[in-house]
Amino acid sequence: MRKSRTLNLGTGSFVLLGFAALFFLTTQTTSRGLSFFGPPHYELTAKFDNVGDLKVGAPVSMSGVEIGRVDKIDFDSNEYKAVVSLRLNERYNKIPTDSDASIYTQGLLGGKFIGLTAGGADTYLKDKDQIDFTQSAFVLENLIGQVLANFTKSKADEQTPAPVDPKATEKTK
């Protein structure tokens, strides 16, 4: 009797430990855990033309301080825009209604995050409100495309006036 009791105790604590480990893995090593145990929060949405590679779970920061996370990214097929749901900590509930949201990059090639800049309005955003002023992600490919376009244009500008002045070309010869 005594022996089977210690045996059951051992089995029970082993199984408990195993499930505690599984629980730890699902809640503490994934972003999933935040939605179970997170502090009280409220949600805002923002529509962007382009979110780049913004991921669910990316931080939302204000003045560099993390105040929430990206909860969901959806596509609005009527407006052809990306709809981003932000889950913000209830503590930071005094965000003016005319604040704007932009997508920034952490470091040079790091992940994307959303930065909020406070506006000047006296009314504050509430749960399920929408941030109207948004600025899309800076997409590296587009920027490189623009630089290349400018570069070829300026090169073309340099080349066109050259034949107008034949003497100058003769002098260089």
Place this chain on the structure above:
Amino acid sequence: MIKELWESFTDALESLGAVVHFLFRLIANTPRALLRFSLISQQIFNSGALSLVIIMLSGLFVGMALGLQGFQLLQRFGSEEALGTAAAIGLVKELGPVVTALLFAGRAGTALTSELGLMRATDQISAMEMMAVDPIQRVVVPRFLGGVIAMPLLAAIFSVIGIYGAQLVGVQILGVDSGSFWSQMRAAVGLKDITEGIVKSLVFGVTCSLIAVYQGYYATPTAEGVGRATTRTVVTSAVVVLFLDYMIIAAFL
């Protein structure tokens, strides 16, 4: 020569078929064995709780090695903060299930095989049959189920201890920022990775326990036969686990 090769091939096929047949026999007997849960619980203790020390120690050292190696590698790209991600994904998806299965085969699988082999050699199994007690249901299925239940739990414990081992080396000793260690891990590890780890360790649990009880149950009833069956358990388990590991990764891609 060709005839011998053909014969060894058909022998291998035959033993594979016998193992699969044995698995179906075990599954068919599972519902009735579940009624006597105390037997299974005792086997969970034998294969699981008694393997805890080796699993936890190995997990700690694997995690620490991963932390040190990962740090050296990631430092070259200036992204030491990704250490948490690298350690967690490596442990949860790959090292946790695989190393646990290999250790399980060595620690619990050999014990199962030699126990059943000795039962066979000392005619205990025949005695049970004489008393109209089905040895499969009374002896083999509880051991099999105990292993199947214990393996995912052991793998999860291994991964958690390993992550803390990596954290110990990376954050406490080498100075990676603790906040980014955990937050980058949380951002990168998804529920799918955890599921993959659990599926893997379940499959490995079935594989290792099945091979162990099969080898023990059909061991040649001599001292030498039991010894050989024990060796075969470890070798076959290791090879099959590594092969299945590749197959499961391919299936989850």
